[in-house]
Amino acid sequence: MPLLQVDNITRSFGSTRALSGAQFSIERGEIVALMGANGAGKSTLVKIVSGVLAADGGTISLNGRPFSPKTPSEAAKAGVVTVHQSTDLVGAAGLTVADALLLHRFAEGSTPFFLSRTSVRRKARAMLDAAGFSLPLDRDFGDLTAADRQLVAIARALANKAELLILDEPTASLSADESRRLFDILLTLRAQRLAILYISHRTADLEAIADRALVMRGGRIVGSFNRPIDFSGAIETMIGRRLEAARPDARAVTGSAIFEMRGIRLLPSSKPFDLTLHEGEVVAITGVLGAGKSRLLSAIFGVRDLAGGAMQLDSKPYRPKSPSEAIAAGVAMAAEDRHRSSLMPAAWPGNSLAATISLPHLAKWYPSGLLFGGRERREAEQAISRLGIKAPSPLASIWILSGGNQQKTVIARWEAEPSRLLLLDEPFQGVDVGARHDIIQAIRARTDCATLIATSDPEEAYEVADRILAIDHHSLLPDLVDIASSSAPQEISA
Known part of the structure; x- marks a missing residue:
């Protein structure tokens, strides 16, 4: 029995x-x-x-x-x-x-x-x-x-x-x-x-x-x-379909430099490193838990302070003191735990799919302070179509959606307005193979910005990135893996 x-x-x-x-x-x-x-x-x-x-x-x-x-x-x-x-x-x-x-x-x-x-x-x-x-x-x-x-x-x-x-x-x-x-x-x-x-x-x-x-x-x-x-x-x-090749569109990126880091120290004791990201490029950082992936993205987004070094965005000095300053400069970020960082609690107003997308853009979309739902709904409808979000309607609660569709909605939030640098911390956490494919397609379709992804899974890094960096003890290792010239994920070392 x-x-x-x-x-x-x-x-x-x-x-x-x-x-x-x-x-x-x-x-x-x-x-x-x-x-x-x-x-x-x-x-x-x-x-x-x-x-x-x-x-x-x-x-x-x-x-x-x-x-x-x-x-x-x-x-x-x-x-x-x-x-x-x-x-x-x-x-x-x-x-x-x-x-x-x-x-x-x-x-x-x-x-x-x-x-x-x-x-x-x-x-x-x-x-x-x-x-x-x-x-x-x-x-x-x-x-x-x-x-x-x-x-x-x-x-x-x-x-x-x-x-x-x-x-x-x-x-x-x-x-x-x-x-x-x-x-x-x-x-x-x-x-x-x-x-x-x-x-x-x-x-x-x-x-x-x-x-x-x-x-x-x-x-x-x-x-x-x-x-x-x-x-x-x-x-x-x-x-319900055959698996596609993991990287059918690996490419070398030749766009101009968007974001530069020079002599960066995440901690006073860590080794300095440099990083340059180019327009249209997707770069993944991989390493063990606690190696510094999330701290790096948080520092770029103005959540944490750097211990040393300088940053430039579009050739101008960049040192945000808060996420709002980072967003105003054209930097967007989806943090690691979407439930704690990106979604309104289920019992609160504004927990719909449409409101989730509009949340960081309210001041820009509604400068008078009066909220009109027309734009929210249009943006949500476009996101549902573009990313294949499965939802009853744009006004459905984000909490009735599956994990993959919640994550697609978080990605759609930062597609609703132009950005120059997109930061994604563990974007495939709790996401199935089909939804991961849709998210990867959306990330790699962005040619107007650079994308920096932190992931603890080298296989995920291989599937999404043009280049991969390994991070250890809060410092990026000097050699980049160029995926456009690689043939197998086994070549990635972290």
């Missing part, structure tokens, strides 16, 4: 059919990968299994008994624990890491009314030790990187003694070493008969740990692949 059995689950949102008879099963001691393009129904299916949403039809059984949790807490008590891709609900600024690790217990009232700081730290340390993670217990949760916030979420989930652990893109913000450590933990849990449903767009992750891969398309399971998994076949089943 399978641990979890899902039969003929359906779910609609208005006229949009998200699930159309989805069914699958998971055995104890099995790691099952769930693959699917953004919008295929993965998130909706997971939300139903984890108690966030109710199904319109179909049945679910857990351990042979009917299972229809009404809340995530109810699902967790039954043994089904989910770690979502976004970590916004894991903790908040002002809480320590120890507080965040025990937050669910505080909310459920399962801790004593009086609890000393020493006791909180001891319980939190035990949770981290059990997960195999090392985090500073007294650090403010708001100061953690995306990777460390993910580790808190996973450690908290593992402490729930789950029978089924659902992981949604758990390695999206983890370094290679952290990912391997997580894989070791998951394999240990599998040996202890825990069932794991693992959602990821990274085939390397799935190849490392998955026993089976289920492929979703159009709201139902359309393929099942046993180990050794044929990922080419699985991806083609997922997107």
Whole structure:
């Protein structure tokens, strides 16, 4: 008897059919990968299994008994624990890491009314030790990187003694070493008969740990692949078409210099480096987590200070003191965690697709201070058509869109106005193969600006960039990889 059995689950949102008879099963001691393009129904299916949403039809059984949790807490008590891709609900600024690790217990009232700081730290340390993670217990949760916030979420989930652990893109913000450590933990849990449903767009992750891969398309399971998994076949089943060549349009860029950095130091102790970006050029920076990729982009965008050096934009001195100054100068940036940096909260006004695109341009589009929705809607309609954004309408909430369509909307935001330099930090995080292809096409179609991309995945860098730099210890390495003259991603070293 399978641990979890899902039969003929359906779910609609208005006229949009998200699930159309989805069914699958998971055995104890099995790691099952769930693959699917953004919008295929993965998130909706997971939300139903984890108690966030109710199904319109179909049945679910857990351990042979009917299972229809009404809340995530109810699902967790039954043994089904989910770690979502976004970590916004894991903790908040002002809480320590120890507080965040025990937050669910505080909310459920399962801790004593009086609890000393020493006791909180001891319980939190035990949770981290059990997960195999090392985090500073007294650090403010708001100061953690995306990777460390993910580790808190996973450690908290593992402490729930789950029978089924659902992981949604758990390695999206983890370094290679952290990912391997997580894989070791998951394999240990599998040996202890825990069932794991693992959602990821990274085939390397799935190849490392998955026993089976289920492929979703159009709201139902359309393929099942046993180990050794044929990922080419699985991806083609997922997107409904044959894979195209990764780099059909590699090119040498000869445009004039747009942006220059000379003698740059990101930290007082780091080695100085130079960088020049040309019009129409896409340059990717790759390196391990903490090497300095995000700090470099943040410094260019006026979020952080440089420790030394000078910058020029279109041959003029450039040293923004804030993002608003950077935007006014013609520099745009999509930061690493779109949920925290680019999207308005779901409960706030202005969370629509159209408003998401217009947000940084409001002062320019509406100088009188009166907002008229006509331009917002036109820009959103053009973005939907140009980038293939799947949305019910331009006024739909950004939060009902899949991760790939959210990211397309963030890219569209910076296409709505001319810019000279576009900065993209991990633009493919949580984005499926099909959506990634659309985003790459949009990035490489920009010939009026230079684009600088930070990515921890060399394969992604190869797919999008004309040149690749490696970064280490907050300094760019001197030799560039010219992709236009390269023949394989294996030639890239970081």
